[in-house]
Amino acid sequence: MKSSAKKESYSSRTPMEQDKKGQHKKDTSGVGKSNIRRELLSQHGLKQLQTGHNKNTKQDVQSTSQQKRSESEKSLTKRKTSLGKKRPKANPFYQQSLHTWQLWLTAESTLKIFFIVGIVLIPIGMICIYFSEMVQEIVIDYTNCQSSANTKCIDDIKSDTIKLFNETQEINLEKKGRVWDWDKKTKFKNPDNNSLKGLEFDKPIFWQKSIWELDPDDPQNNGLENEDLIVWMRTSALPNFRKLYRIIKGLKKGDYELQIEYNFAVHHKDFRKRVIFSTMSLLGGKNPFLGIYFVLTGLACVLFGAFCLYIHVNYGKRPYKGSLL
Structure with missing residues (x-):
């Protein structure tokens, strides 16, 4: 009885009500679909916005990277130009790339x-x-020679010549050619104006002449550039030394006499003076x-x-x- 009543109550609904109910169901399903579409559209729009934003950010990053590259290239070019002037030459010596060799001792x-x-x-x-x-060599020691002031000489001998007594021939002694030109140009160079006398150089104690009177006949051999002075001022390495006085080219066989001006005595200091013909x-x-x-x-x-x-x-x-x- 109950089941029949339920069937009857269910079947007792009118077709209009059934149509309305179907429409309501259809309407609710349509609303759900529209909401889903809206959500999909909104998600799609967000994705598009995100992709657009990502594109913009990528473009910004690329532009900034390009700017940085250009700036770095400019700075490098400036450095190259600045360093190009200071850069050493392309030479193994300047570049410190010379070949080396090591002696291997066995x-x-x-x-x-x-x-x-x-x-x-x-x-x-x-x-x-x-x-x-x-x-x-002929060596003559004249350290203990006596003075000839009160005696008569056989012949007058100048300081620059030696006379042969059995003949009337005069032997010239060469003054020049005993020193290097470098000594005259550097160590023993006269002043530019050649005014040694005006500078008032004081001569040593035993000097008989002033420095500007050493060779007045030859200005190129006078003053500090005098070869006798340069030879004597050259320091010797050993206590026994020789100083070249003159050069003789050609000396004939015979007897000679040499007169020496003894200006500085050395016998009281255990020194010796000699004349050597060599x-x-x-x-x-x-x-x-x-x-x-x-x-x-x-x-x-x-x-x-x-x-x-x-x-x-x-x-x-x-x-x-x-x-x-």
Whole structure:
């Protein structure tokens, strides 16, 4: 009975009500669809806005990066131009790229060096000694000579010439050619105006002449540029030394007399003064010191090389155990 009543009540609805209910359902489904469409449209719009914003931001980033690049390029060009003037030359010396070489010393190479140096120096020293012994000298010591003030001289001899007594021939002594031109231009140079007398130079105690009266006949050999002064002022390395006074070209066989002006006495100080007449060789005057030095140095190199060779042959190939023994 209940089921029939329910069927009847359900079936008792009119077709109009059923149509309205269907329309309501249709209307509600349409509203839901419209809301979904709106949400989709809004999401799509947000996506478009986001993509547009992203595009704008990308463009801004690209523009800023391009500006930075351009600025960096400009700064680099400025630096290059500024450094281009200060940059060193494209040369291995300026660029510090020269090739290097390191000497690697071994026992064989060291022994060769000692023997070669000794073999070369010994003949050179013997040649120097040979040429030094070829030089002939006449040495006259005049430290204790007596004054000739109250005596008569055979002939008057000037300071620049020597006269041959058995003939009337005059022998000239050359003043120039004993010093380097570099000494005259640098160390012993006269003032530009050549006014040595006006500058009032004070002469030393034993000088008989002033500095501007050393050679008045030759202005180029007077004053500080006088060759006698330059030769005497050149410092010697050893206590026994020689000073070249004059150069004689051609001296005939005979008897000669030399008059000397003794201005500075040295006998009370244990010094000696000598006049030396000497010939010349290919190596200059007599000087055995250089040849002896070469020979002794060569002998020392050979002996030391032989000693090192003995040690190398007997002990060089043994394993090292803290000592050679």
